[in-house]
Amino acid sequence: MLKRIQEIYSYREMIVSLVRKDLRGRYKGSVLGFLWTFINPLFQIIIYTMVFSVIMKSGIDRFYLYLIVGLIPWIFFSSSVNGGAVSIINQQDIVKKIYFPREVLPISYVTSSFVNMLFCFVIIFAVLFVTGVGINPLAILCLPLVMCVEYILALGIALISAALTVYFRDLEHILGIVTMAWMYLTPIMYSVDMVPKNIIPIFNLNPLTPVIIAYRDILYYKRIPHLDTLFQATVFGIVILLIGSITFSHLQKNFVEEL
Amino acid sequence: MNAENVIEVKNVKKKFKVYFDKGSSLKEKILFQNRNRYEDRFVLRGINFNVKKGEAIGLLGKNGCGKSTTLKLLSRIMYPSEGTINIKGRVSSLLELGAGFHPDMSGRENIYTNASIFGLTRKEIDKRMDDIIKFSELEEFLDNPVRTYSSGMYMRLAFSVAINVNADVLLIDEILAVGDVSFQTKCFEKLKEIKAKGTTIIIVSHSMGQIEQICDRAIWIEDGLIKEEGVPKFVGQHYLVEMEGKRLEKIEEEFQEKLDEQNINDEKENIMSIKNVRNARIQSFCSSRAVRTGNGLVNFINVKLYNKEGKETIVFKSGEEITVKMNFRSNLEGIKSNFAVSFSRDDGLYCYGTSIYKELDYLVDIDKTEEVTMRILNNGLLQGKYLLNVGIYAEDDIEYDVIWNVSEIQIMSERVDEYGVCRLEHYWQVDELKLVNSIEVTSIGE
Numbered sequence: 065m066l067k068r069i070q071e072i073y074s075y076r077e078m079i080v081s082l083v084r085k086d087l088r089g090r091y092k093g094s095v096l097g098f099l100w101t102f103i104n105p106l107f108q109i110i111i112y113t114m115v116f117s118v119i120m121k122s123g124i125d126r127f128y129l130y131l132i133v134g135l136i137p138w139i140f141f142s143s144s145v146n147g148g149a150v151s152i153i154n155q156q157d158i159v160k161k162i163y164f165p166r167e168v169l170p171i172s173y174v175t176s177s178f179v180n181m182l183f184c185f186v187i188i189f190a191v192l193f194v195t196g197v198g199i200n201p202l203a204i205l206c207l208p209l210v211m212c213v214e215y216i217l218a219l220g221i222a223l224i225s226a227a228l229t230v231y232f233r234d235l236e237h238i239l240g241i242v243t244m245a246w247m248y249l250t251p252i253m254y255s256v257d258m259v260p261k262n263i264i265p266i267f268n269l270n271p272l273t274p275v276i277i278a279y280r281d282i283l284y285y286k287r288i289p290h291l292d293t294l295f296q297a298t299v300f301g302i303v304i305l306l307i308g309s310i311t312f313s314h315l316q317k318n319f320v321e322e323l
Numbered sequence: 324m325n326a327e328n329v330i331e332v333k334n335v336k337k338k339f340k341v342y343f344d345k346g347s348s349l350k351e352k353i354l355f356q357n358r359n360r361y362e363d364r365f366v367l368r369g370i371n372f373n374v375k376k377g378e379a380i381g382l383l384g385k386n387g388c389g390k391s392t393t394l395k396l397l398s399r400i401m402y403p404s405e406g407t408i409n410i411k412g413r414v415s416s417l418l419e420l421g422a423g424f425h426p427d428m429s430g431r432e433n434i435y436t437n438a439s440i441f442g443l444t445r446k447e448i449d450k451r452m453d454d455i456i457k458f459s460e461l462e463e464f465l466d467n468p469v470r471t472y473s474s475g476m477y478m479r480l481a482f483s484v485a486i487n488v489n490a491d492v493l494l495i496d497e498i499l500a501v502g503d504v505s506f507q508t509k510c511f512e513k514l515k516e517i518k519a520k521g522t523t524i525i526i527v528s529h530s531m532g533q534i535e536q537i538c539d540r541a542i543w544i545e546d547g548l549i550k551e552e553g554v555p556k557f558v559g560q561h562y563l564v565e566m567e568g569k570r571l572e573k574i575e576e577e578f579q580e581k582l583d584e585q586n587i588n589d590e591k592e593n594i595m596s597i598k599n600v601r602n603a604r605i606q607s608f609c610s611s612r613a614v615r616t617g618n619g620l621v622n623f624i625n626v627k628l629y630n631k632e633g634k635e636t637i638v639f640k641s642g643e644e645i646t647v648k649m650n651f652r653s654n655l656e657g658i659k660s661n662f663a664v665s666f667s668r669d670d671g672l673y674c675y676g677t678s679i680y681k682e683l684d685y686l687v688d689i690d691k692t693e694e695v696t697m698r699i700l701n702n703g704l705l706q707g708k709y710l711l712n713v714g715i716y717a718e719d720d721i722e723y724d725v726i727w728n729v730s731e732i733q734i735m736s737e738r739v740d741e742y743g744v745c746r747l748e749h750y751w752q753v754d755e756l757k758l759v760n761s762i763e764v765t766s767i768g769e
Contacts, residue, residue: 077439077448085425085436161419162440163399317402320395321339 148222223308335406381534412491421481
């Protein structure tokens, strides 16, 4: 395991250049180019805000802000899971011909989605300042930790889905449905308080719930998240990453034969 | 692991599942369970070899023998089903050139991407950058997007990156055919230089020349097993002779089949075309490439080749006896003719020709003769494909019937150490010693 991590570390330049290639190549040729990184989530936010604060009134104060702090981390997570799933298949030409630790591919995909999220946080901070809500500097200090936990979580799930999709191609499409359901099962557009008490235990099994709650505490409520929440999120993240990397290293031996 | 070995391959086997009809989607997996039947096919059936530091090994073998699989196992792209492979140090595999190139990015950026895939860090790439650029000879184009490159330039850039990854073990699969001749030579020189620095190299190539030049040892793999291992020159010769033998066997087989068919056809033909031989210009005894000219006063009706045992064939060994038998028919009485026989090589080079009249001042009386035979006691032709030409001429060189390429013959040789058109009978002498077959040494006086 340690040897594996060392090896992946020695391939760090490959991760960096794949991330750079992905970020630069993604909108190459389109007129608005990199702006699409912002436009896409911006419109999602506008649409959801219209629906939930004009048509189906949720009664949450400043709903747009409430939504945005959960939605942008969610977009990162769901794109990591969906894109991570096909990261090996889409690069099968290299996988078949060159040796490198296969983990590099999902890692770089998740990382590039992560960098994308960081750019999108510009929107969040812009909204915070423009509307005069402002920030709590002490709470903001917790933000990198929460982001790290979400990264670990997303990476763990991306590793599992990437490895399984090689053997079982339907997973790519199944995951599309799963992430859609997952989004509504995560308190992004509503608060945990609205969830009926009797299903709360099941609800708490969702590893993303504490992460989103933490984001919201920091940015929306401007307070330091509960230690409980942070602890829960971290444990979830580490466990899933462990499962992910073990599954991956086990399955990757036969990748080339299955591709 | 033995201290001086860099690579140890122990009893490595590799099997692949060969699906009869593979489905990888859920529907296919559930609905067509019987389609998921597969059989195991062993590509490697127990391979053992060790490689010392700085050694260069060439892997030989026909397509599908398992040499590329071996290389993939060594590079850890695949894992063996049984057995172990131990490698010390960084392995770099040049199985694919230009991996990860992005057409819209500049040459320089692509160098970074490509080199990083080989596991280099940014520092290491920066250090090698000048060497890579210099080697690729693409200085002026380096900041243009790669999509504007010609395919030769593309490959040159890719090769330059690959060859400058200072690995401890370098695996190369059939990629030395890059760019123009001068660049190829340069790549080859670079490989030699890398080898001299102590890098272990393993090459898969079909070019014996390349393997002989660079490798210390050749390994011939056949049907998943090592068939021979040793000095590249000798292993290569054995390999080539066997490959050639197999090819000729096949040609011989086809020829015999055609012969059987022909015998039946000939009987029919003889009945049908007795009156009008002229119309059937290209007859069944001629090869498909035959060209026939002449006024037809005298016609060949059969031309056949026999070996020493009197068996009809078109495959001969170098130095073997060849007999050319010609049968003919005349449409006029009282003709005297000259017979000519010549050989050309497959590429058109005229090798040898002679005629009975010019050589012996003799003309054949057609009415009284049934068959003219030329016996070549010791053919000096070297390995290759040759074409037989025959002709019947009048005394004043007017063509009665000339058939170019009447037969294609294959000459095979156990030696591949001779070059040119034909073997000249000779021996070597060193002072008073006469050398025979490079083994026996006899004194000239004896």
